[in-house]
């Protein structure tokens with residue numbers, strides 16, 4: 001009996017932890033499409049103004065490193081003058097969510 005209780009407690013705490021990580025598609029829609037566009041092309045108004053890379057382009061994807069993508073998402077992006085171009089998402093997204101987003105972006109390649 002005790003064993004079953006412990007097991008079900010373990011299982012439910014596991015489910016709670018999993019529920020905290022939002023799916024990458026939701027995180028992308030909620031935080032990133034404003035600039036990068038839903039398809040990652042950066043072809044919207046903001047994307048054009050900011051001259052964003054087109055993540056549907058295989059050559060663009062090949063030139064990007066996963067670690068730089070993680071760094072950009074966690075630390076944000078600044079221009080040479082130190083002005084913020086993309087905010088840091090390290091307080092909004094867990095490490096797992098950031099990694100999921102990198103994988104999600106990798107899938108945008110056409």
Ligand code: HEC
Nearest residue numbers: 031032035050052053064068069072073077085086089101
């Ligand atoms: C305010 C507009 C804006 C928002 C919102 C935004 N970004 Fe960015 N992002 C930029 C800019 C500007 C750059 C730098 C130019 C570039 O790499 O195209 C950039 C660069 C990146 C890079 C770096 C790519 C490389 O070259 O290594 C990644 C990855 C990225 N963004 C992902 C995201 C993700 C994921 C989100 C949402 C959680 C997000 N961005 C939200 C503007 C934005």
